[in-house]
Amino acid sequence: MAETYRVGLLGHGTVGAAFEQLLSERAEQIAHVTGVRPEVSGVLTRSRGDFDAILADSDLIVELIGGIEPARDYVLRAMRAGKHVVSANKLLLASHGEELWSTAREHNVQLRFEGAVAGVVPVIRVLQESLAAAHVDRIHGIVNGTTNFILTEMARGGTSYEAALARAQELGYAEADPAGDVSGEDAAAKMAILARLAFSTPVTLDQVIYEGIEHITGEDMAYARDFGLALKLIGTAERVNGGISVRVHPAFLYPGHPLASVNGSFNAVTVESDAITEITLSGPGAGGPQTASAVLGDVISAMIPPASTPETTQSLPVVADVKSAFYLAMEVDDEPGVLAQVAEILGMQGASIKSVVQRGIPAGRARLVMVIHPLLESRFYGAVQLLARMPFVHAEPRAIRVLDEEFTD
Amino acid sequence: MAETYRVGLLGHGTVGAAFEQLLSERAEQIAHVTGVRPEVSGVLTRSRGDFDAILADSDLIVELIGGIEPARDYVLRAMRAGKHVVSANKLLLASHGEELWSTAREHNVQLRFEGAVAGVVPVIRVLQESLAAAHVDRIHGIVNGTTNFILTEMARGGTSYEAALARAQELGYAEADPAGDVSGEDAAAKMAILARLAFSTPVTLDQVIYEGIEHITGEDMAYARDFGLALKLIGTAERVNGGISVRVHPAFLYPGHPLASVNGSFNAVTVESDAITEITLSGPGAGGPQTASAVLGDVISAMIPPASTPETTQSLPVVADVKSAFYLAMEVDDEPGVLAQVAEILGMQGASIKSVVQRGIPAGRARLVMVIHPLLESRFYGAVQLLARMPFVHAEPRAIRVLDEEFTD
Ligand SMILES: NC(=O)c1ccc[n+]([C@@H]2O[C@H](COP(=O)([O-])OP(=O)(O)OC[C@H]3O[C@@H](n4cnc5c(N)ncnc54)[C@H](OP(=O)(O)O)[C@@H]3O)[C@@H](O)[C@H]2O)c1
Ligand SMILES: NC(=O)c1ccc[n+]([C@@H]2O[C@H](COP(=O)([O-])OP(=O)(O)OC[C@H]3O[C@@H](n4cnc5c(N)ncnc54)[C@H](OP(=O)(O)O)[C@@H]3O)[C@@H](O)[C@H]2O)c1
Numbered sequence: 001m002a003e004t005y006r007v008g009l010l011g012h013g014t015v016g017a018a019f020e021q022l023l024s025e026r027a028e029q030i031a032h033v034t035g036v037r038p039e040v041s042g043v044l045t046r047s048r049g050d051f052d053a054i055l056a057d058s059d060l061i062v063e064l065i066g067g068i069e070p071a072r073d074y075v076l077r078a079m080r081a082g083k084h085v086v087s088a089n090k091l092l093l094a095s096h097g098e099e100l101w102s103t104a105r106e107h108n109v110q111l112r113f114e115g116a117v118a119g120v121v122p123v124i125r126v127l128q129e130s131l132a133a134a135h136v137d138r139i140h141g142i143v144n145g146t147t148n149f150i151l152t153e154m155a156r157g158g159t160s161y162e163a164a165l166a167r168a169q170e171l172g173y174a175e176a177d178p179a180g181d182v183s184g185e186d187a188a189a190k191m192a193i194l195a196r197l198a199f200s201t202p203v204t205l206d207q208v209i210y211e212g213i214e215h216i217t218g219e220d221m222a223y224a225r226d227f228g229l230a231l232k233l234i235g236t237a238e239r240v241n242g243g244i245s246v247r248v249h250p251a252f253l254y255p256g257h258p259l260a261s262v263n264g265s266f267n268a269v270t271v272e273s274d275a276i277t278e279i280t281l282s283g284p285g286a287g288g289p290q291t292a293s294a295v296l297g298d299v300i301s302a303m304i305p306p307a308s309t310p311e312t313t314q315s316l317p318v319v320a321d322v323k324s325a326f327y328l329a330m331e332v333d334d335e336p337g338v339l340a341q342v343a344e345i346l347g348m349q350g351a352s353i354k355s356v357v358q359r360g361i362p363a364g365r366a367r368l369v370m371v372i373h374p375l376l377e378s379r380f381y382g383a384v385q386l387l388a389r390m391p392f393v394h395a396e397p398r399a400i401r402v403l404d405e406e407f408t409d
Numbered sequence: 410m411a412e413t414y415r416v417g418l419l420g421h422g423t424v425g426a427a428f429e430q431l432l433s434e435r436a437e438q439i440a441h442v443t444g445v446r447p448e449v450s451g452v453l454t455r456s457r458g459d460f461d462a463i464l465a466d467s468d469l470i471v472e473l474i475g476g477i478e479p480a481r482d483y484v485l486r487a488m489r490a491g492k493h494v495v496s497a498n499k500l501l502l503a504s505h506g507e508e509l510w511s512t513a514r515e516h517n518v519q520l521r522f523e524g525a526v527a528g529v530v531p532v533i534r535v536l537q538e539s540l541a542a543a544h545v546d547r548i549h550g551i552v553n554g555t556t557n558f559i560l561t562e563m564a565r566g567g568t569s570y571e572a573a574l575a576r577a578q579e580l581g582y583a584e585a586d587p588a589g590d591v592s593g594e595d596a597a598a599k600m601a602i603l604a605r606l607a608f609s610t611p612v613t614l615d616q617v618i619y620e621g622i623e624h625i626t627g628e629d630m631a632y633a634r635d636f637g638l639a640l641k642l643i644g645t646a647e648r649v650n651g652g653i654s655v656r657v658h659p660a661f662l663y664p665g666h667p668l669a670s671v672n673g674s675f676n677a678v679t680v681e682s683d684a685i686t687e688i689t690l691s692g693p694g695a696g697g698p699q700t701a702s703a704v705l706g707d708v709i710s711a712m713i714p715p716a717s718t719p720e721t722t723q724s725l726p727v728v729a730d731v732k733s734a735f736y737l738a739m740e741v742d743d744e745p746g747v748l749a750q751v752a753e754i755l756g757m758q759g760a761s762i763k764s765v766v767q768r769g770i771p772a773g774r775a776r777l778v779m780v781i782h783p784l785l786e787s788r789f790y791g792a793v794q795l796l797a798r799m800p801f802v803h804a805e806p807r808a809i810r811v812l813d814e815e816f817t818d
Contacts, residue, residue, distance in 0.1 A: 026544075125535070130706040133705065199725060200442075220738065240728050251810040253812045276529040276692060279692030283688030284686045297539040301539075315610055317652035318654065329629065403660045
């Protein structure tokens with residue numbers, strides 16, 4: 001039986017409840033990986049729990065209350081008591097970050113906050129660790145899922161801002177009071193944190209210039225389409241003239257830009273630096289389960305020694321024959337009935353045709369190209385062998401896999 | 410004067426030399442961040458240096474020799490001597506990973522290998538840390554820059570495989586002997602490492618089924634365009650029927666797939682899991698400076714305590730007025746000369762028009778929409794104020810930023 005690692009949980013709302021559930025679902029696997037079983041040792045809300053009792057009974061504190069006070073006080077007290085802290089509180093970090101980070105350094109504890117910025121997109125870890133000594137020139141980010149969802153709706157459906165916002169609220173992508181998101185303030189707090197980490201210079205929320213999306217009209221979208229542009233709420237942190245600029249505003253992007261194709265409630269961040277050119281990270285933005293997953297990643301990191309590759313926990317069989325969709329190209333006689341025979345041979349092996357193109361080529365032949373729905377590769381190659389032996393098939397049929405359609409947007 | 414952290418460097422080829430240079434360039438900044446100054450304490454090649462002397466004189470060993478022996482022997486001896494090791498050797502890890510990882514656990518040292526898989530794309534760190542306890546369902550990756558460059562050339566230019574390969578060699582994206590890359594073996598080694606980490610089950614290179622791109626023809630590309638597909642060399646590691654499948658082969662992707670737009674020598678990896686849906690990481694693939702940057706990130710991580718946010722090292726001014734390109738929409742009188750006057754007013758503020766669309770709307774008016782080349786925002790808004798006061802301008806002009814064209818592909 002593994003030892004227990006006690007996690008004190010402050011806040012039990014959207015993220016807190018999702019975190020508690022995810023922790024219990026993954027406890028077994030975490031015990032395998034870390035050798036220690038994490039367990040919620042106490043929960044604090046406005047109506048239950050006592051902070052001092054929870055603190056005394058925890059190895060690590062997770063803060064998911066939000067706002068400045070009492071979150072700030074609790075986080076400081078936890079670190080002063082020598083406990084690691086994981087928080088998803090962007091407002092707190094963007095306003096009082098220096099105080100918190102210096103307290104962490106002083107008391108030699110970890111303060112992790114991946115969940116505060118871009119949901120499951122691991123931009124904090126990458127900035128703080130992979131790029132710890134890189135000279136970052138610029139960060140661009142879509143760091144608010146609500147506004148990206150609204151803008152995507154407007155672009156897709158030609159919908160008005162109001163209608164798109166209503167739809168976002170209906171689907172749970174926007175809160176009843178969406179002001180913090182649509183005004184750009186939420187994104188501004190996140191960009192303040194990213195700028196601080198990238199440039200090693202103090203940046204607080206009140207230094208970030210921001211503009212929201214409330215004034216964007218369907219007409220702006222329509223005219224932008226004429227120019228082939230995509231409209232996003234973009235956060236920028238960059239070096240300019242020996243200083244830095246940190247800002248959030250709607251911006252049109254050319255189609256080649258890595259953020260132009262980030263749609264719906266997804267978040268994405270690009271980091272530019274000489275040595276690395278540019279890396280892009282993207283994934284689902286905020287939301288209870290996503291943020292909880294980022295918080296859990298932080299908790300586990302605090303539990304395990306760095307850069308350890310745990311023992312394998314299982315020995316899964318390696319399967320050789322899997323299902324794939326295929327592209328199949330053949331040179332055949334250009335005669336009636338050939339396509340029907342090809343379809344019949346494919347059908348015998350369970351292969352069905354999704355789409356087909358036939359084109360005449362010289363010497364009474366035709367090039368037949370088709371996409372085949374997913375099936376076991378062994379059966380598909382069986383059909384190809386049969387086809388290769390047919391008198392109306394010339395040269396070896398050519399087969400290339402097609403990644404399954406389930407990924408299409 | 411900061412204390413010294415001694416880095417023993419094994420191998421001084423493409424990556425080794427780039428690493429030594431990057432380390433000396435970034436030493437100052439690293440000393441700021443970690444409190445300790447890294448320094449190459451010795452270099453081993455076939456013609457210089459002595460391994461035992463370098464080992465005795467180092468806090469950490471960087472292995473950039475490649476191949477199995479003597480790299481394996483050196484890495485094992487370094488860890489047994491209690492030294493952390495950073496390696497970019499995919500072949501070694503894909504063949505002898507379990508032996509190396511268990512030695513690291515046994516001797517309580519770090520073995521880091523970000524540079525082995527996808528250049529600067531931090532997929533190892535994300536899998537091992539952010540997603541340490543996630544239940545990963547599938548990984549798709551473009552993990553070989555050479556083949557992605559060749560396929561991109563073929564798709565763009567309608568070039569043959571041979572011509573695209575020659576071009577890749579000319580530009581340094583492919584080696585004189587490209588067999589390891591174009592056969593899919595390099596990608597297979599990387600997928601073996603990713604599968605091992607994602608599924609906690611032993612996977613070695615010889616268990617990976619791979620197929621290369623040597624047989625892809627320009628005709629395949631042309632017909633694929635008819636179906637709207639992109640062709641990539643895709644590595645897959647996924648759970649199937651209680652086992653796993655790990656394979657590499659060319660595959661067509663639908664345009665909505667996050668890997669479909671990864672072009673040139675870039676690498677990208679998507680990780681799918683219930684809790685996170687899907688995250689995508691992309692950036693420049695292998696290459697001397699890129700791999701060196703990943704190796705340096707690993708070295709720094711071994712030097713600093715986890716999750717520490719170092720003190721700010723500077724206090725950069727926050728600049729408010731920056732240059733932006735703009736979209737500008739106005740309702741104007743539909744009369745001759747209006748566009749000329751608008752252009753003149755913009756020109757007075759240094760704003761020049763990149764493109765413009767004018768459309769008649771009811772009541773003798775026109776909608777004038779343009780994109781303005783980058784200029785200081787203060788000057789642009791100055792022009793907008795002037796325009797707003799003109800008798801031929803009706804309603805407030807609407808301005809939205811456009812992200813600079815320098816990002817277009
Ligand atoms: N929701 C998201 O998608 C998301 C995404 C990223 C980051 N975050 C961040 O995660 C944090 C939590 O967000 P959330 O959406 O989970 O908030 P929430 O649903 O409003 O939950 C807040 C929780 O904190 C408790 N709480 C509030 N004030 C308290 C106090 N004075 N003392 C003790 N407990 C108190 C509440 O208790 P009661 O139950 O008694 O009211 C509730 O359980 C915030 O910092 C937020 O910015 C959220
Ligand atoms: N090149 C890339 O873009 C790239 C990208 C990702 C990962 N990697 C990995 O990085 C590693 C190094 O690659 P590379 O391209 O830098 O290789 P490289 O240019 O061939 O350099 C290899 C270096 O190792 C030295 N070496 C070889 N055998 C040795 C031995 N028996 N004893 C001592 N030194 C020996 C060589 O010494 P001499 O100078 O005396 O020949 C040379 O300095 C490989 O594992 C490779 O897979 C490379």
